[in-house]
Amino acid sequence: xxxxxxxxxxxxxxxxxxxxxxxxxxxxxxxxxxxxxxxxxxxxxxxxxxxxxxxxxxxxxxxxxxxxxxxxxxxxxxxxxxxxxxxxxxxxxxxxxxxxxxxxxxxxxxxxxxxxxxxxxxxxxxxxxxxxxxxxxxxxxxxxxxxxxxxxxxxxxxxxxxxxxxxxxxxxxxxxxxxxxxxxxxxxxxxxxxxxxxxxxxxxxxxxxxxxxxxxxxxxxxxxxxxxxxxxxxxxxxxxxxxxxxxxxxxxxxxxxxxxxxxxxxxxxxxxxxxxxxxxxxxxxxxxxxxxxxxxxxxxxxxxxxxxxxxxxxxxxxxxxxxxxxxxxxxxxxxxxxxxxxxxxxxxxxxxxxxxxxxxxxxxxxxxxxxxxxxxxxxxxxxx
Ligand SMILES: Cc1cc2nc3c(=O)[nH]c(=O)nc-3n(C[C@H](O)[C@H](O)[C@H](O)COP(=O)(O)OP(=O)(O)OC[C@H]3O[C@@H](n4cnc5c(N)ncnc54)[C@H](O)[C@@H]3O)c2cc1C
Numbered sequence: 001x002x003x004x005x006x007x008x009x010x011x012x013x014x015x016x017x018x019x020x021x022x023x024x025x026x027x028x029x030x031x032x033x034x035x036x037x038x039x040x041x042x043x044x045x046x047x048x049x050x051x052x053x054x055x056x057x058x059x060x061x062x063x064x065x066x067x068x069x070x071x072x073x074x075x076x077x078x079x080x081x082x083x084x085x086x087x088x089x090x091x092x093x094x095x096x097x098x099x100x101x102x103x104x105x106x107x108x109x110x111x112x113x114x115x116x117x118x119x120x121x122x123x124x125x126x127x128x129x130x131x132x133x134x135x136x137x138x139x140x141x142x143x144x145x146x147x148x149x150x151x152x153x154x155x156x157x158x159x160x161x162x163x164x165x166x167x168x169x170x171x172x173x174x175x176x177x178x179x180x181x182x183x184x185x186x187x188x189x190x191x192x193x194x195x196x197x198x199x200x201x202x203x204x205x206x207x208x209x210x211x212x213x214x215x216x217x218x219x220x221x222x223x224x225x226x227x228x229x230x231x232x233x234x235x236x237x238x239x240x241x242x243x244x245x246x247x248x249x250x251x252x253x254x255x256x257x258x259x260x261x262x263x264x265x266x267x268x269x270x271x272x273x274x275x276x277x278x279x280x281x282x283x284x285x286x287x288x289x290x291x292x293x294x295x296x297x298x299x300x301x302x303x304x305x306x307x308x309x310x311x312x313x314x315x316x317x318x319x320x321x322x323x324x325x326x327x328x329x330x331x332x333x334x335x336x337x338x339x340x341x342x343x344x345x346x347x348x349x350x351x352x353x354x355x356x357x358x359x360x361x362x363x364x365x366x367x368x369x370x371x372x373x374x375x376x377x378x379x380x381x382x383x384x
Pocket of ligand 1: 023050054059060230338339362370
């Protein structure tokens with residue numbers, strides 16, 4: 001049997017590119033997009049044959065509305081860019097917003113306070129029937145008391161959108177070097193396993209692997225790997241749910257919701273009902289893929305290096321809570337995977353200058369899909 005050989009890689013350019021980017025996840029691509037729009041010559045160095053990191057393992061939820069402060073600013077700027085890029089690069093974007101389901105008076109209280117603060121353009125309160133219009137499980141659930149629709153939020157299928165962005169960048173002259181590991185960076189040069197790439201400016205966007213080339217920087221920012229247990233399950237019944245769906249767990253997580261008064265009561269309720277879900281830092285949520293499968297998650301475990309063997313009991317908890325949300329006895333798993341992103345208790349966005357003309361950029365808060373396209377222009381304004 002013969003195996004097809006990958007085509008030989010052409011030599012790296014000897015004339016410096018304007019911007020070299022290490023990493024073809026959403027953070028690297030966001031910088032490449034912005035540089036291309038500025039008319040620059042760009043090369044992207046990616047160690048894998050295609051992007052297989054956090055950027056294709058996620059929910060694809062562009063979760064802008066529940067954010068606050070700088071995160072909200074980046075998210076809103078990114079939102080506009082996602083909309084433009086979906087047209088240019090030809091990937092689908094779902095403009096159905098986010099549905100937040102409330103299953104107690106306290107959870108509804110969070111949404112009411114949030115709605116009063118943000119107004120109808122951003123938050124629309126729903127009664128139980130209103131939730132059921134989008135999420136039919138509300139018909140069978142005695143728990144669901146109401147919810148809110150956040151109409152500005154968006155959704156993409158990351159497994160389609162990330163390759164489409166890379167293809168669009170290639171068509172616009174970006175020189176992608178796949179399967180090329182960057183082993184070191186010095187001012188003006190990315191040293192790769194296939195030779196040196198000279199560049200006027202360099203962005204290192206390696207996601208959770210920022211500690212590989214920049215261990216001191218990572219230590220200063222207490223960067224660790226956040227591991228998430230993820231599942232694809234069969235949709236219960238013939239359902240189609242366009243918005244991303246969040247729950248009370250998300251009210252403990254996203255700044256705008258967590259800052260409301262009743263969020264304390266939501267935490268107390270969850271602590272009383274299911275403390276084991278807080279031990280695994282659950283954020284029960286889902287999105288539906290184009291083929292109907294429900295992407296269901298998630299849990300959060302933090303460590304610099306994770307034990308490689310996953311506890312099935314953690315997945316069982318997600319399945320138990322997911323079934324409860326859908327009002328069914330059990331869910332059938334199609335696929336399971338582990339996602340990892342960079343996390344820092346010190347900052348949501350790690351942007352550092354380890355050498356002149358070099359920026360290390362990592363979204364250290366688990367919302368890179370939502371924010372990277374808004375963050376990148378600010379990094380390049382400063383770098384170029
Ligand atoms: C399960 C899960 C669900 C999530 N859900 C959401 C969500 O719904 N919405 C949201 O906004 N965010 C979500 N996130 C967070 C989001 O996915 C990340 O913040 C974002 O994808 C990080 O992008 P990145 O480009 O930094 O990392 P990655 O996508 O991991 O890309 C980094 C790339 O750098 C490459 N690389 C690393 N080192 C080198 C090197 N030395 N040389 C060459 N290449 C290198 C890697 O191969 C990789 O392709 C989720 C994350 C996970 C894991």
